[in-house]
Structure formats: C-alpha cells, structure tokens
Amino acid sequence: MTPSASLARGVAPTQPGTLHVRSVTGDLSAPPRPGLTVSFGRGEKPDVDLGVGVDDLRVSRRHGELTYRQGYWWLRNIGQQLVRLPRGRMMHLTSEPIPLATGYTPLFVKGSGYREHLVELYVASHDDQGPVSRRRAETARPETWALDDDERLLLVVLGQRYLLYEEDPRPLTYAMAAKQLAYLCPDARWNERKIEYRVEAVRRRLDRTGFKYPLMHDKAQGRPADNGLLHNLLKGLVESTTLVPPDLDLMEDEATWPDSAP
Structure with missing residues (x-):
C-alpha cells in the first residue's frame, strides 16, 4: 500500500464533495479529486494522514481509507478491529467499501476494552x-x-x-404491563389485547414522522417479532427525551390519571 496522495489544505469548503475529517489528534480537508486517498490509523505520517487511537495497540497503524472515485468518497476498513457506523452498521476488513452520503457521518474504531475512537467525517x-x-x-x-x-x-x-437506563433493557411483557396498569387505573380496563392495539397505533403514527428506528414490519424481509419493534419504539422515545426518568412518577400516583374508555 503506497502512502496517500498529498492532501489539499485550505480547500474552499463550498466545493461540493470536499471531505473534512477530524479526530482528537487533528483535522484535515481533501478535495474531490479522483483517486485521492485519505488514510487514518495509529501510525505516523507519511503512512497515515490522520492519527486515530494513537495510544491504543488494538488500533491498526493504517486502519481505514477514504478514496474518491465515481463521484463519492468510499470508506474502507483495512484494520484488524471493526469499524462501527451509524445505526449499528459494522465494517470488517473483508467488508466491501461503502460510499459516504453528503453531510456528517461519525465512525468509531473499536479499541482496547470498551474504548472506541471517534472519527468525524463531513x-x-x-x-x-x-x-x-x-x-x-x-x-x-x-x-x-x-x-x-x-x-x-x-x-x-x-x-x-429503559427509563432507569439499565444496560441492555427489554420491554415488560404485555401480561406484566396489564397487571400494573390494572392496579394503576382499575377503571380503564387495560388488558393484553388493548395494550397491543394501542402500541401498534403509536407505532403506525410515529412511523410516518421520520422516527429514528424502524417501527413497522418490512414485508420484504419477513415478519419480525413485535417485541423487536416495541424495543425500537421505547429506545427511540427515551433517546429523544420524549420519555424521561421523571415520567416514572406516573406509576406512583394513579389518582392523577382520569378514567379511560375501553
């Protein structure tokens, strides 16, 4: 692998396709020049253009590359550790390169223990x-x-x-939730079927609003368990602060809740 082509610094940021790369050790910009490659990793210049995880032996000296071709910057993992992208997507050194969309993309290089090294791409x-x-x-x-x-x-x-911020949380079962709701709102006639109906109604409504995670079944990929979609719903609501820890107080004072129609 030859060293990367020389990078242009001070490139006008208005030029479409200009790549900006940043880590804790520095930053750089590169013009959309066909064949130009920007590299990052634990090594030093001229082997890499940007240092990432420079004190972490789990990070490869040349861990990743971004090459401009066919109108896109293509990301390739050439390191021994995985690279994590948004939405949980992982890249191994055997993974095919992927094109970057315009705008911001964070990636994380897996390091020692729980360490992950952030590389910001724009x-x-x-x-x-x-x-x-x-x-x-x-x-x-x-x-x-x-x-x-x-x-x-x-x-x-x-x-x-989820609101207790437990590690790897899972939803209560509908049966358990029905028992708690029956205690909190005995006149609301909560049962498993009613819970399922209301949860699906929320999923359908929010799915049309650009919700962060999938909320409906993808017919092309078969029918997944509803529990996975409920997990997506709860995770997204908590991450967005639609639901926050003080909401747990609602389970302690049923007198604040009016009767609900069945």
Whole structure:
C-alpha cells in the first residue's frame, strides 16, 4: 500500500464533495479529486494522514481509507478491529467499501476494552459551507413526539427499564404491563389485547414522522417479532427525551390519571 496522495489544505469548503475529517489528534480537508486517498490509523505520517487511537495497540497503524472515485468518497476498513457506523452498521476488513452520503457521518474504531475512537467525517454538498463553528447559537431542542396521557402511561410502564437506563433493557411483557396498569387505573380496563392495539397505533403514527428506528414490519424481509419493534419504539422515545426518568412518577400516583374508555 503506497502512502496517500498529498492532501489539499485550505480547500474552499463550498466545493461540493470536499471531505473534512477530524479526530482528537487533528483535522484535515481533501478535495474531490479522483483517486485521492485519505488514510487514518495509529501510525505516523507519511503512512497515515490522520492519527486515530494513537495510544491504543488494538488500533491498526493504517486502519481505514477514504478514496474518491465515481463521484463519492468510499470508506474502507483495512484494520484488524471493526469499524462501527451509524445505526449499528459494522465494517470488517473483508467488508466491501461503502460510499459516504453528503453531510456528517461519525465512525468509531473499536479499541482496547470498551474504548472506541471517534472519527468525524463531513462531505460538503452543493449548497453548504462545510462544518462551521456555532458556539454562540441557541441550542437546538431535541425532536420529541406527542403522546396522549394514556399512551404515555402505557409506554412508561412498558419501558420502565429503559427509563432507569439499565444496560441492555427489554420491554415488560404485555401480561406484566396489564397487571400494573390494572392496579394503576382499575377503571380503564387495560388488558393484553388493548395494550397491543394501542402500541401498534403509536407505532403506525410515529412511523410516518421520520422516527429514528424502524417501527413497522418490512414485508420484504419477513415478519419480525413485535417485541423487536416495541424495543425500537421505547429506545427511540427515551433517546429523544420524549420519555424521561421523571415520567416514572406516573406509576406512583394513579389518582392523577382520569378514567379511560375501553
């Protein structure tokens, strides 16, 4: 493997296809020049262009490459450890290269123990200025989803382990949730069938809103267990702060909940 082609620094960020790469050790920009390769890893120049995990022997000296061809920057893992991408996608050194979409893509290089080394990638589009400082701008509020009172109580009961931030949480079964809901709201006539109906209604509604995780069955891939879709729903609601730990108080004061229609 030959060293990467020389990188252009100070490239105008308005040029579409410009690649910006950043880690804790530094940053660089590269123009969309066919055949140009940007490399990262534990090694030093000229073997790599950007240092990543420089004190971690689990990170390969040349761990990954980004090469511009066919109008895209193609990411390739050439290290011994996995590279993790958004949505849990993993890349092994035998994985095929993948093209980067415009905009921001974080990747994580697996290291020693629980260590993961972040590499931030940004590909400029036709109408942006690349990554810019926004230190003085107002903080954007998290995107949350509206839930009515019954839905919130139901999802808090089903997802109480998520709201306790347990490691690898799982939803309560519908049978367990029905027992707790019957105690909290005895006049609401909660049962497993009603829970299933209300959960599916929430999934259908939120699936049309750009929810982070899949909420409906993919007919092309068969019919997965509903428990997996419920896990996606609860995980997304907690991560977005639609459901937050203080919501657990709803399970302690049933007097605050009006009777619900069956």
